[in-house]
Amino acid sequence: MPYNEFERCQMHPFLVLPKLSRGDQVAVISPSAGLPGLFPWVQELGLRRLREVFALEPVEYPTTRRLNAPLEARARDVLAAFANPAHKAVFASIGGTDQLRLLKYLDPAVFLAHPKPFFGFSDSTHLHLFLWNLGIPSYYGGAVMTQLAMPGHMHDFTVQSLTNALFHAGEVEIAAAAGYTDEASDWANSATWQAERRLDANEGWHWDGTADGAGRLWGGCVESLLAQVAAEKYLPSTAALAGSVLYLETSESMPPPWVVAYLLIGLGERGWLNHFQAILVGRPKAWDFAQPLTKAQKAVYCQQQRETVVKTVRAYNAHIPIVQNIDFGHTDPQLMLPSGQVARVLGSEHRIFLTY
Template sequence: MKHFQTLPKLSPGDQVGIISPSAGLPGLFPWVQDLGLERMRDIFGLIPVEYPTTRMMNASLEDRARDIMAAFADPNNKAVFASIGGNDQIKLIKYLDPQVFRDNPKPFFGYSDNTHLHNFLWNLGIPSYYGGGIMNQFGMNVRMFDMTIDSLKHALFNKGEFPLDIANNYNDEGLDWSVKNNLALERKLEPNDGIYWDGTTNAKGILWGGCVESLVAQMATAKYLPSDKDIDGTILVLETSENIPQHWIIEYLLVGLGERGWLDKFQAVLVGRPKAWEFNKQMTPQQKADYRDQQRKTVVGTIRQYNARIPIVQNIDFGHTDPQTVLPLGQKARVIVDKQIIYLSY
């Protein structure tokens, strides 16, 4: 099993770096970013410091990479947070100097396209946290979700093993960020479907994975993937983005992992609740339920062609719906099938 560093926990009053490794959307919707930073100060007691490209749309890959390295290299920063995701982060990985991160390891928070930076750090033996976007989770309309706050506090301040929470209700329908007053409106909540379990074997391992669409790019390049040896004893985590991809995409990713032999190496597979509504794909409640159901069937059907035993747990509260559990990548998790509970180590 791959070895990971143990990173120090933060304390209220600590400084954290804020970057936009993929898209400078804080420049288009500054009121959302500002609200997220205000919550970071007021709820968590942290002092955010933004870097030059954080609010800059279409910043060059080189400039964004420079800001990432500067945020990690600054000893005053005790953690680094991504504002939001995007779609081109894999292109800037080649501009990162691994030694900067080896010399200055610290917790990184982000999700979606930030899968690439998470994977980069994972390969260096630096754990990170999948979740906690400034604009998305910190800048949530009206208030942050309690479950999100609790999960972030575990990641930031607490050490130990905690059971995975399950939300009673969830949100996947946004409100237009271009209308500033929308931040004062509650988002629509719907009843949670609950957790779906498949398999009978308990498991434990180190978390690795991220957003399906980003992992497709990782598989296509094969330049930045972990080694076969490092994947031994890991638990795969997957979730799909606001693109609401067709089911063959997650199927092809899983087929690729299976043909690579990794579905025999993973100890379990954890899948986040798929987002099933976006402004350009406004599905009805029944269409959303059908989409989630078909993705679950696709995941189980594809994995079982390669591995008949590992536990597959789906509809977990991480990824592109809210509330959000922040997953500790590079750290241990236990999947207890007979008690239907998952423990995460922060």
């Protein structure tokens, strides 16, 4: 294990956030889409799981269930949720498409004065990266309407990962889930939306490269990262990012492989692919109501994305380990990735360790 790299990744200062206790209060916000207002029964199930599975007391903010709430109003809720000392963590209800436009209304001083863990994924990539720039760790995953409101019951794999993120401190070796699903329930159909989802067998991780690497996690949803790179307003400096571990995953929009390649080429031309110590890629979501692929079609889609990632990265960096098909992002069960915390990726042993 290259411990010199492990030490170098800690040159960028990050806060150590306190862990939660059972009975703590947490905030629930909708910084992107106010879908709890359209599907309140799904939101209510997620809130109940916070209470019953994790013994936490959720508090919603005014725009949480407000469809198309103005950006300024959503930003006020984000700031108020972090500023309230009674809240020990903040959860996003779900993702969306316009959170990047929210960031200009956020005051960094509020977050630095009241740092706390944030949970969410997809469009919440933008808030994760905003916090990363402030040296505040967060957790990529665990949205209220998706993972917490999983039909039937929460997956044990998800519960354990959320438990680690919320209550435990230290390094954890992760493993692949036994099964997964990338198919969704129709929230509008009250007769079927709570039916248990069928799980497919998980083929496990796909490794390329045998080097070892360690660094603080930085990344998110490919589509959101493309917007970040285009805006170029909230990206970290190359020096701050040096020694990090990149994580990527694609959303239910199911972008073609060239979209992933364009993002990686952009990062490569910045020189960043030579600064990352490893790359972790979540399992692609290969089914959506608009694109209900067959099992064979899913396999082709996922293979094409894997091959594109390896080919594009290797044009810039021949050595760093690339691990794909990991259980984070838009498929379930879901691993909580500790953004801003250290990940160790041992290509020599095909093992991954995350710091919670």
